[in-house]
Amino acid sequence: MLSTSGHVSGRRLAELLGAWHGSDRPSSAALADAVRRLVLDGRLAPGTRLPAERELAGGLDVSRTLVVRALDRLRDTGFAESRRGAGSWARLPGAAGGVQSGGGSWLPGADEQVLDLAQATPAAPPELPAAVERASAALPGQLLGHGYQARGLPVLRARIAEHFARRGLPTGPEQILVTNGAQHAFALALRALVAPGERVLIENPTYPNALEAVSGCHAVPVEVPMSERGWDGELLAATLQQAAPRAAYLIPDFQNPTGVRMDAEAREQLVRALHRSRTTAVVDETLVGIEFGDADPPPPVAAFDERVVTIGSASKLFWGGLRLGWLRGPERFVQRVLAGRAALDLGSPVLEQLVLAELFADAGTIAARRCDQARRRRDALVEALRAYLPQWGFRAPEGGLSLWCDIGEPVSTRLAVVAEQHGVRIAPGPRFGVRGGFEDRVRLPFTAPVPDVGDAVGRLAAADAAVRGRAAADPLTSPIV
Ligand SMILES: Cc1ncc(COP(=O)(O)O)c(C=O)c1O
The missing domain is CATH 3.90.1150.10 (Aspartate Aminotransferase, domain 1)
Structure with missing residues (x-):
């Protein structure tokens, strides 16, 4: 079965295609080629449902026959798949489905042959089944309540706060919000910080799903290039000063994908620059804790400035299947995020939170x-x-x-x-x-x-x-x- 990951409208596809036939007459070959390029460079995710022929023809101001022929070519070369009466989907030749998903986002594939x-x-770590048993034993204590805990279970928030304190960042449970993963935490933080059209500084390259979150809230990404050795502090400060972005998304620990880590001095300079441009940093600590160098880890960025918002994840240290993460920030900011959460979801699953609280006991x-x-x-x-x-x-x-x-x-x-x-x-x-x-x-x-x-x-x-x-x-x- 073809995996599906959303739909692209005729208008949006026309925008993505841009000047697809240049100064030549429009042809089915040129259209198929242009769509193929969109799939290859990742702007049109495999599994995306393509617009109906008539809609696309209208959007591109070409005949329906031209669109039908272009689709034939795409099917013949493995870049599209159609089901009679249901429509057509973009695909990658040779891909067995689920390779990529969601206009630029990256989700796991399900094909185990690959x-x-x-x-x-x-x-998951081998400690997980025992943690599930202990969590199940603790569950009856929760069953008399309604189970909706938009901030997260107090026991888990306390464990997460201790986890920060152990890294030299004193934290109270009121500064913690349990989320459904770091990605969810970032999306929630963005909703609280950024209005459509406002700027968000983002490292280039970066974690693809973070880019999705930025475009999902109609913010404008302001990129700051990463070099082989990491961040260029001067360029980062200059970009912050010039663009004065509302928020900055940064991965200072083993940056995804470059793997570099920001040292303590650069962190200190960063928070000064953020302060000058009145930018709120959202620091993604998803990869903190997976480290094997000899040097002492640098302090968390929030240790230099309490206004920094930190997001973290249970996915790398424990297991992605728990779908849990957290957000740490000033209590007032946590309240603001909480107020916006109800539009998206009403809290994280109780049993998984109990499991994670148990896993923290084995964290070392x-x-x-x-x-x-x-x-x-x-x-x-x-x-x-x-x-x-x-x-x-x-x-x-x-x-x-x-x-x-x-x-x-x-x-x-x-x-x-x-x-x-x-x-x-x-x-x-x-x-x-x-x-x-x-x-x-x-x-x-x-x-x-x-x-x-x-x-x-x-x-x-x-x-x-x-x-x-x-x-x-x-x-x-x-x-x-
Ligand atoms: C930098 C970064 N942030 C966030 C995430 C997503 O984390 P979660 O599974 O907690 O949503 C990942 C996952 O790979 C990641 O690498």
């Missing part, structure tokens, strides 16, 4: 194992890349869950398509760009189990060779993990 080097999400053991596992998987990935794809460049990060690889040529999107045909799924660079770009980049998470890494990278090397039209390195002669 080795997944796209998702930076680890499996779980984190130590996670970090050790991430380091071993990173090393395996680095070793496999050096063996199979020695021409690729990357900086091995001291934490987080992924490598940001320089693949040397602008072929990332094509590589992702061909890799899927070789049975390995990757996240192409343009997914992380504020306006696409990064065609010479691929993000590779080190979340795959060590025994799978050699096979996955071997397939990737074969796809890379196919895209560039040369022979792959011979896995049998390459030392591999």
Whole structure:
């Protein structure tokens, strides 16, 4: 079954297509080509339902026959799929569905035949079943209440507050809001901070779903480029001063996708610049705690300024399937976010919150194992890349869950398509760009189990060779993990 991820209107598709036939006469070939490019560079997500033929013809001011022929071409080349009487959907050739979803967002695929080097999400820790049992035992204590806790269960808020305090950031439970993941926390923070048309500073490249959240609230992204070594403090300060954005979304810890970490001095400078431009920072700490360097971690950004809003997640340290995260901020801000929450949802599931509260009791053991596992998987990935794809460049990060690889040529999107045909799924660079770009980049998470890494990278090397039209390195002669 084709996975579906929304619908694009005729008007929106016409906007995305822009000057699709240039100064030439409109033709079905040019239209099919232009749609194909939108799918390849990620602006039209596979699974998106295409407008009806008549609507698209109207939007583009062309004949319906031209649209029908363009759709035929797209179907023939694997870029569209139609069901009689139901409509047509964009797709990627060779993709078995669920590869990408939601105009630029990135959701897990469900096809287990494909080795997944796209998702930076680890499996659940072995402590989870026991935590579920303990949570079930605690559940009767909740059953007499109504179960709607828009702020989150007090026991969990207390655990999250302690978690911050242990990192040197004294926090009261009244400063915590439990959310359905860090992504939800960001969307809630944006709703409280930003009106349509207002500016939000965002790193480029960044986490694709954060970009979705920014465009979802009709804010205008103001990008600040990341370099190989991280943030350019002067440029960041100048951008804040010039654009005076209402909010800034930053991932200072093992930035997704580049993997860099902002040091303490840069954090201090950042909060001064934020203060001058009256910008509220939303700091995403999703990857905090997955770290294996020798240096002491820098203080949380909020330790330099209590106005900073921090979002965090249970997904990387514990498990993404809990769908829980949190927001920390000044109590008044938490109240404001809470007031806006009712339009979206009325609180997080009680049993999962009890499970997470139980997991926090094992946080030390779980984190130590996670970090050790991430380091071993990173090393395996680095070793496999050096063996199979020695021409690729990357900086091995001291934490987080992924490598940001320089693949040397602008072929990332094509590589992702061909890799899927070789049975390995990757996240192409343009997914992380504020306006696409990064065609010479691929993000590779080190979340795959060590025994799978050699096979996955071997397939990737074969796809890379196919895209560039040369022979792959011979896995049998390459030392591999
Ligand atoms: C930087 C960053 N923020 C947020 C998220 C989403 O977190 P959650 O699963 O808690 O919504 C991710 C997930 O990969 C991430 O990498």
